[in-house]
Amino acid sequence: MKRKTLFLLLALVLTAALSLTALAQDVAEEPPAAQSPVAVEETAATEEDPLPEEAAPVEAATAEPVPDEAGTLSFENLEQRLHENNLTMRAVDERLKSLDSMDRKEAYDALLEAHNSMTDMLLSYSKMSYAAAAADVANPIGAIYTQRDAGYSAAYLQSQQAALLEQLENLKEEEYQKTYDEAVWQMDLARDQITFGVQTLYITTLSLERTLADGQRGLAALDRRVTEFEKRYELGQISQLTLLELKNTRTQTASSLTTLSLQIERLKAQLNTFVGVSPFEPLTLKELPSVSAEQIAALRPEEDSAAAKEKSFNLYSLEEDVKDAQEKFEDSADGYPREMARHNYNAAVYSRDAAIQSFELSFFNLARTVTDNAQLLEAAISALELEQKNFEAARVKFDRGLISENAFLDAADTLAAARSKVQSCSDNLFSAYNNYLWAQRGIVNE
Numbered sequence: 059m060k061r062k063t064l065f066l067l068l069a070l071v072l073t074a075a076l077s078l079t080a081l082a083q084d085v086a087e088e089p090p091a092a093q094s095p096v097a098v099e100e101t102a103a104t105e106e107d108p109l110p111e112e113a114a115p116v117e118a119a120t121a122e123p124v125p126d127e128a129g130t131l132s133f134e135n136l137e138q139r140l141h142e143n144n145l146t147m148r149a150v151d152e153r154l155k156s157l158d159s160m161d162r163k164e165a166y167d168a169l170l171e172a173h174n175s176m177t178d179m180l181l182s183y184s185k186m187s188y189a190a191a192a193a194d195v196a197n198p199i200g201a202i203y204t205q206r207d208a209g210y211s212a213a214y215l216q217s218q219q220a221a222l223l224e225q226l227e228n229l230k231e232e233e234y235q236k237t238y239d240e241a242v243w244q245m246d247l248a249r250d251q252i253t254f255g256v257q258t259l260y261i262t263t264l265s266l267e268r269t270l271a272d273g274q275r276g277l278a279a280l281d282r283r284v285t286e287f288e289k290r291y292e293l294g295q296i297s298q299l300t301l302l303e304l305k306n307t308r309t310q311t312a313s314s315l316t317t318l319s320l321q322i323e324r325l326k327a328q329l330n331t332f333v334g335v336s337p338f339e340p341l342t343l344k345e346l347p348s349v350s351a352e353q354i355a356a357l358r359p360e361e362d363s364a365a366a367k368e369k370s371f372n373l374y375s376l377e378e379d380v381k382d383a384q385e386k387f388e389d390s391a392d393g394y395p396r397e398m399a400r401h402n403y404n405a406a407v408y409s410r411d412a413a414i415q416s417f418e419l420s421f422f423n424l425a426r427t428v429t430d431n432a433q434l435l436e437a438a439i440s441a442l443e444l445e446q447k448n449f450e451a452a453r454v455k456f457d458r459g460l461i462s463e464n465a466f467l468d469a470a471d472t473l474a475a476a477r478s479k480v481q482s483c484s485d486n487l488f489s490a491y492n493n494y495l496w497a498q499r500g501i502v503n504e
Contacts, residue, residue, distance in 0.1 A: 131329060132344040133260060137253050143334025146252060150245050157241060166229040169222055176219040247371050250501050256332050261489050263325040264343050265482070270322060272478055273315045279471060280308040282464060345481075346488045353491065354432050362498050363421035369500030373417060376410040383407075420502040424494045431487040438476070438483040445476040 123134040131139070141147055227233060284304055291301045327337035335341070367373055383399070383406040390399040452469035455461045493503055 126344075129340055130342045130344060131260070131333065133257070133346050136257060136260060136333070139333040140253055140256060141249070144252065144256075144332055145334075147249055150248055154242065154245055157238060166226065169226050169229065172222060176215055176222070179215055243371055243374075247501070250496075250499065254496055254501060254503060256329065257492065259325060259329060259332075260343065261346065261485065261492075263322060263329065264346065265485060266318060266322050266325070267343070268478060268482060268485075270315060270318050272475070273311065273318065275471065275474060277308070277311055277315060279467070280304070280311060282467065284308055286464065346485050348484055349428075349432070349487050349491045351432075354428060357425050357428060357494065359421045359425040362494075363418050366421070366498050366500050367414065367417060369498075370417065370502075371500065373410070373413055376406070376413050380406045380410050417502060421497055424490070424497050424502075427490040428487065428494055431483065431490045435480070435483040435487050438480045442473075442476040442480050445473045449473040 123132070123138070126132050126135050126139070228237060284301075287296060287301045287304050290296045291298065326341040326343070329343075330337050330339055330341050380403070383403040387396070387399040387403045390396040449469050449472070452461065452466050456463070456466035496503060
């Protein structure tokens with residue numbers, strides 16, 4: 059009974075945590091707002107702009123996080139701030155403290171006393187029924203009613219005593235410790251699922267902010283095109299319809315960017331709430347940490363998955379199902395009950411083995427995703443270096459009057475797009491690496 063009560067509580071907590079994760083993933087899968095090809099203003103890049111330097115990798119195990127300034131939130135401090143300020147996590151902590159406050163031996167003794175009292179009452183009902191039977195000759199009708207009442211009361215009391223006996227079994231030291239450890243494990247899992255969901259929300263919000271910045275540069279490029287087309291229309295080079303179509307594109311792009319901006323505001327309000335800040339407060343998200351080549355080289359999917367299996371509550375639960383099925387098979391009677399139990403045992407074994415295969419495959423895929431994102435980042439950096447040179451060449455041509463201002467700004471747009479691509483690839487690499495780190499903790503999210 060106690061295990062059922064604990065698991066019911068944990069199921070409610072886990073449901074909330076998984077809903078948060080699903081929400082973050084749904085937001086991440088939404089298509090970006092429609093916009094024109096990425097563009098930037100002249101101030102976005104100049105000849106003196108250096109290539110972005112690779113940020114120093116964050117070593118979570120050794121580096122001491124710097125506290126966030128007011129109105130800001132960093133990925134490095136996110137988990138700690140969740141543990142300290144998230145109300146759901148604090149509720150989980152209180153549930154754990156409630157379990158810790160329980161005196162197992164005192165509770166066992168109290169239930170044992172209640173069980174013994176019920177035994178005494180059952181004996182009394184038995185004596186009452188026997189006495190009524192003995193008095194049957196003097197008062198037969200009264201004896202019948204007395205025996206019936208005693209029988210009903212005894213049956214109800216026996217059912218209550220059976221429930222107490224189950225609780226007593228669960229309160230025995232070995233059984234209680236196992237139940238307690240499982241409860242703590244599941245509560246830790248609930249915390250981890252909440253943390254992963256909020257981390258996903260953080261990464262998604264940063265990505266949308268980058269999309270918004272790209273779109274705003276594209277909108278600036280459209281404004282330049284509108285100015286150009288208005289002059290060309292005055293000169294009779296284009297029709298009014300062509301000009302109106304471009305203006306409509308500009309209007310639709312601006313509307314999409316407004317929607318995207320409002321969505322980002324909603325996500326930031328959620329992030330504020332998760333870390334105990336008013337949703338009405340402004341929030342600035344700091345850039346994600348980078349991943350070093352040494353960290354990538356240290357990935358050992360096969361060895362890491364073997365260690366992570368011991369931390370997976372799902373695999374543990376399936377292993378417990380196998381043990382339960384084996385016990386039922388061994389205790390089953392001959393004939394069809396034993397045959398059914400044998401098939402149920404086989405099904406439990408296959409389910410466990412299938413989950414292990416899936417777990418190992420997920421580890422393999424997560425590691426390969428990290429490797430793939432690392433090479434995509436290298437390719438993006440190489441493309442940025444080329445675009446930097448192209449922009450410098452375009453500036454020389456512009457200074458010499460060989461190209462127009464719009465052509466020069468187009469080159470600046472291309473350079474800004476390449477820079478945005480590098481940062482996006484860097485974020486994708488960190489997200490993949492973070493998923494791998496979670497898998498090492500027994501939580502696989504491909």
